Amino acid sequence: MPTYPARVREICLNAQGQPQAWVDCPPAAVPAAGQYGRARSLPGAVLAQPLFPAAFQTGGFLAAAPLPETWLPGLQFTLNTPQGHGFALPASARRVALAALSGAPDRLLPLVGQALGSGADVVLFCDAAPGGLPSQVEISPLKQLAENLPWADFLALDLLLEQSETLGARLGLSAGHFLPCPGQALVFTPMPCSGLAACGACAVRLRRGWKLACSDGPVFHLGELL
Amino acid sequence: MAAKYDFGIDPPGMNAAGSLGFAPGRAAGAAWPALGAFVTNPISLSPRTPSQGTRCLPFAGGFLLHTGYPNPGLKAVLRQYAAAWSRSPLPVIVHILAQSPQENAQMARQVETLDNVIAIELGLAPGVSPAEARALTQAVCGETSVIVRMPFELALELAPGVIEAGAAAVSLGAPRGALPGPDGKIVEGRLFGPAVFPLALQRLRSLAGRGLPVIGAGGLVSPAQAQAMLEAGATALQYDSVLWA
Numbered sequence A: 001m002p003t004y005p006a007r008v009r010e011i012c013l014n015a016q017g018q019p020q021a022w023v024d025c026p027p028a029a030v031p032a033a034g035q036y037g038r039a040r041s042l043p044g045a046v047l048a049q050p051l052f053p054a055a056f057q058t059g060g061f062l063a064a065a066p067l068p069e070t071w072l073p074g075l076q077f078t079l080n081t082p083q084g085h086g087f088a089l090p091a092s093a094r095r096v097a098l099a100a101l102s103g104a105p106d107r108l109l110p111l112v113g114q115a116l117g118s119g120a121d122v123v124l125f126c127d128a129a130p131g132g133l134p135s136q137v138e139i140s141p142l143k144q145l146a147e148n149l150p151w152a153d154f155l156a157l158d159l160l161l162e163q164s165e166t167l168g169a170r171l172g173l174s175a176g177h178f179l180p181c182p183g184q185a186l187v188f189t190p191m192p193c194s195g196l197a198a199c200g201a202c203a204v205r206l207r208r209g210w211k212l213a214c215s216d217g218p219v220f221h222l223g224e225l226l
Numbered sequence B: 001m002a003a004k005y006d007f008g009i010d011p012p013g014m015n016a017a018g019s020l021g022f023a024p025g026r027a028a029g030a031a032w033p034a035l036g037a038f039v040t041n042p043i044s045l046s047p048r049t050p051s052q053g054t055r056c057l058p059f060a061g062g063f064l065l066h067t068g069y070p071n072p073g074l075k076a077v078l079r080q081y082a083a084a085w086s087r088s089p090l091p092v093i094v095h096i097l098a099q100s101p102q103e104n105a106q107m108a109r110q111v112e113t114l115d116n117v118i119a120i121e122l123g124l125a126p127g128v129s130p131a132e133a134r135a136l137t138q139a140v141c142g143e144t145s146v147i148v149r150m151p152f153e154l155a156l157e158l159a160p161g162v163i164e165a166g167a168a169a170v171s172l173g174a175p176r177g178a179l180p181g182p183d184g185k186i187v188e189g190r191l192f193g194p195a196v197f198p199l200a201l202q203r204l205r206s207l208a209g210r211g212l213p214v215i216g217a218g219g220l221v222s223p224a225q226a227q228a229m230l231e232a233g234a235t236a237l238q239y240d241s242v243l244w245a
Helices: A110-117 A142-151 A161-170 B074-087 B101-111 B130-140 B152-164 B194-209 B223-231
Strands: A003-013 A019-024 A037-040 A049-051 A053-057 A060-063 A076-080 A095-100 A121-125 A138-140 A154-160 A183-188 A203-206 A209-212 A219-221 B013-015 B056-059 B062-065 B092-097 B117-123 B145-150 B169-172 B176-180 B186-192 B214-217 B236-239
Touching: A003 A037, A003 A060, A053 A110, A095 A110, A095 A142, A110 A121, A121 A142, A138 A142, A154 A161, A161 A183, A161 A203, B062 B176, B062 B194, B074 B092, B074 B101, B092 B101, B101 B117, B101 B130, B117 B130, B130 B145, B130 B152, B145 B152, B152 B169, B152 B194, B169 B194, B169 B236, B186 B194, B194 B214, B194 B223, B223 B236
Parallel strands: A095 A121, A095 A154, A121 A138, A154 A183, B013 B236, B092 B117, B117 B145, B145 B169, B169 B214, B214 B236
Antiparallel strands: A003 A019, A003 A076, A019 A060, A037 A049, A037 A076, A053 A060, A183 A219, A203 A209, B056 B062, B062 B186, B176 B186
């Protein structure tokens, strides 16, 4: 598996006051929306650190929180080739709803630029809005997600593994009712082996059996989760 | 009668079961540790699903895993990976989970004649009795060498009996511990990471001091620690979380 040198250029805080990091690295090491990079050779670290992108810049990306609080500018490490299956925003999507059920919208933010770039309207449902969003993005409280689902023609979620078991209820779907639009969800959970071992720690129960967030996800189609 | 320790591995290092998957080739290729054999993920006769609830909890110096050893069962594993084992540049050690002696004998007979499989590692469950450990070991012993992975806490009690029953060597499983999960519920599981090393070295010294063939494992994160285990009498080493760092 190819590895690339990487370096923390800057530490900044997200809307919740958690540290996130601008990482300088070669283009081949930049994960796409919903994918993750695997930061290795970290001094004193017990495990590799998965890095999800929150934004992109020439020469690197913004690694979303949570990150170790010990990270400082200048930290050097290696990054593997981006791993996992990320989001695939349909080119035809015109009304995109992004919802941070996990409480952290950062991992959804790379979709904002994609959606706006293709001419879609974007609503971000979250309880702590990040700063610096384009003015075209509408922000709504998370509690309004269910009643606005009929508006969307694509839904992208960020949720914790433990929330996946009750996802239907969280979206206001009663038994026998289906999501009115296609969508995908990033299932956020510890991935200690980062796809090396199929250790099972990040296993997600789907409609047709178990899959691993580290290698089969972390982004899954909502139809598989609901 | 103890079997001869005849599966020489050069270099004397391997991954611990569960640390690199079911077939070689997914490791990142770091310069250290060098592996002389590949150990498969734990395999059961029938499929096993992941455990419910919290499965990974970090603590200072390590992390706790409670996964339930999910695997698709021996039949599916052989269908999917036996060809890769035969092509592997590293000899393969197949790790089977202890079940009943009959089931483990059935599994061993299917595995022991496969190309490039040089040994079977039998993973004993926590709480196994000395008599059960001996019976399981005898059931697995056959045409290939057998390593028995000890529950860490019972290693001193069980190791002499399983060597007497025919195992070529014993290996040290991860110690078990408990931590409060995010919801406050206590999660029990296996402990990994550098914090484990002092415990593992002490247990290895005790076993090797009795003249038992022991594969050292637990918290190895540096060449110096590996050397210390070899000097303490380890016949080979198993690496776990360092392969994920």
